[in-house]
Amino acid sequence: MDTSIAPTAARTGAPLSLAGRLFASLGKAGLIALVVILVVAFAAAAAPWIAPYDPQAIDLGNVFAAPSAQHLLGTDGLGRDLLSRLIWGSRTTFIGPLLVILMSTVVGSALGIASAWVGGVVDGAIARVLDVMFALPGIVFALVAVAVYGAGLTTAVIGLAIAYTPYVARVVRGAALRERNLPYIAACSVQGFSALRICVRHLLPNLRTLITVQAVASLGFAVVELAAISFLGLGVQPPTPDWGVSVATGLQASLQGHPAEALYAGTVIVVMVAAFNVMGDSLSARAGASRR
Amino acid sequence: MGVGAFLVRRLVGFVLTLFIASFAVFSLMYIAPGSPLSFVLGPRTTSPAQIAAVKARYHFDDPFLVRYWDWLIGVLHGDFGRSIVLNQNVADLITARITTTTLLVAYATVLFVVVGVALGISSALRPGVVDGSITVVATLAIATPAFVLGTVLITSLAVNLGWFPVFGAGTGVAGRLVHLTLPAVTLAFASAAYLARITRSAVLDELGREHVETARSRGLSEQTVFRRHVLRNALIPIVTVTGLTIGALIAGAVIVETIFALDGLGSLLVEAILKKDFPIVQGVVLILVAAFMVINLVTDVMYTLIDPRLELGADPNT
Helix, strand or coil: CCCCHHHHHHHHCCCCCHHHHHHHHHHHHHHHHHHHHHHHHHHHHHHHHHCCCCCCCCCHHHCCCCCCCCCCCCECCCCCEHHHHHHHHHHHHHHHHHHHHHHHHHHHHHHHHHHHHHCHHHHHHHHHHHHHHHCCCHHHHHHHHHHHHCCCHHHHHHHHHHHHHHHHHHHHHHHHHHHHCCHHHHHHHHCCCCHHHHHHHHHHHHHHHHHHHHHHHHHHHHHHHHHHHHHCCCCCCCCCCCHHHHHHHHHHHHHCCCCHHHHHHHHHHHHHHHHHHHHHHHHHHHHHHHHC | CCHHHHHHHHHHHHHHHHHHHHHHHHHHHHHCCCCHHHHHHCCCCCCHHHHHHHHHHHCCCCCHHHHHHHHHHHHHCCCCCECCCCCCEHHHHHHHHHHHHHHHHHHHHHHHHHHHHHHHHHHHHCCCHHHHHHHHHHHHHHCCCHHHHHHHHHHHHHHHCCCCCCCCCCCHHHHHHHHHHHHHHHHHHHHHHHHHHHHHHHHHHHHCCHHHHHHHHCCCCHHHHHHHHHHHHHHHHHHHHHHHHHHHHHHHHHHHHHHCCCCCHHHHHHHHHHCCCHHHHHHHHHHHHHHHHHHHHHHHHHHHHHCCCCCCCCCCCC
16 A cells, blocks of 8 residues: 655655645556546636637538548538537536536535434434435436426536435435544533534534545546436537537437547547546545555 | 344335335426426417316316325326327336336346456456456446447447447347347446456455465365355355446436437436426336335345345444
8 A cells, every 4th residue: 555645744744735645645547537637627627718619610511521730630510620529518528517516515415414413303304315315316316307497407417416415415424423423522512612613613624535535436427427418418408519419419420420529529538437437446545545 | 133024124114215206206297397287288279178178187176185196096006197298108108118128227237247247256366467457448448438338339330330230129039139239238338347346356355364264274175265265255245236236227228228229218218308298207217216226125135135244224334
């Protein structure tokens, strides 16, 4: 096991910066994953400046063009620049899952901690509601949300976020229950701190690692499921560029003998999901090692 | 807690959860923006007489809870109501399509269990190149969404090489199996990789234990040690993950059926969502929920029974 973090911290005599700790904890595979994620994040943030063309600019005189100096990855069936569509598509494909994880993590953590702290009837009621939600696979939950509120990225994101919440809540509740019986919580209570203050200022920071690992590990799933919903035509709506939508339109083009779009979009999805998964693995390996 | 009491408690919880889920599923049509009446009538222009007829047929004038109760009694008798768009009995539609989904999930289950366990064991027993390459391939395979793999397979194997039929479910037993091969591979792919990882770490865990060392020192053959002392213990996580993964395959089938234009429950659900055909959505979701819950229940009971060390009904996470 990689223990390089301990001597470094001891030498400098001060805790490493967040960035320093991140680099020391991730290992080689994790670092590559981090670079991939940063590249996608950069593409999403800087899309208007780095994309060579307007992703929705149609050029019917130049459909299914092969890669060239003008169009580095060629064009699609409407003559739109594939590279520009990939760069712009990183926005929905990247930010959607981030929102899913952010919302489910915040609500799930709050539910989990409240459940563990209050206990009794509240704990039982929350557990029952979560049980029912566990009875529905995440993507089916999001599809149901779409059935009720109509197709669109917002509906799909909120639907998935609700579907992911019970998983976060269950993990956080278990950890919070263990943490609750530790002496420092009793010490806080003795000092007369309010329950809210103890939970937010003392309990939550100690669950931070667990919550982060859980969130990062779920990101890959969120990317896959959200892109799948868009692929089905129920999430991001054309002509907005999105990688899931691109695979769907690319499949139609493939059947006519033009597999480029599906190939590019499929590849970037796989690379990004692999990056999130590797990142989650190295973070959880690190967290597991430090707990032992 | 005895086995009987444990099973009864699990069953009661199961029925209760299913009951609540059915209420949630029924409420769908009523929490959607717009009145249920407008979903049934659609964009057609209607006379007051027609509206009254529809109201009477769907009992829209009854109180909500009465309608739920009538619906639930109907469902328990196998009557899921009538489709709004197709004007057929939802139960008939579901019956016609459930075979394809069941076959698809069963086929994919066989594939992912056989391939996943085999790869996982090879990976654990042959460190170095074999283990390394399986790990890299598995990492990429887990990250490959079904809709991406399905697109690649359709394009390469079905369209370009013509080895497999592109779309449809086929007829007859052999025809169905051939037609279901690409969809089943698509559905099983990421799960096989995931199970390979679980199997690998479970086998490696067991290989390092003292009881395995003891068995070796007693002069048992490597084969016997592996079969009786390593694999048997490693089975516990493998069985658990297999059960949970079958549940996930049910959700995956929704996407795979749509890509390959199979006439299963999943594609029925997607079509119904696109057309806002709520009776179908309600029926299919309820069936999926029930199937998902049955599989989780069976898994739960199985791994508790396989592992005598576990207290019945204990939370595996604590």
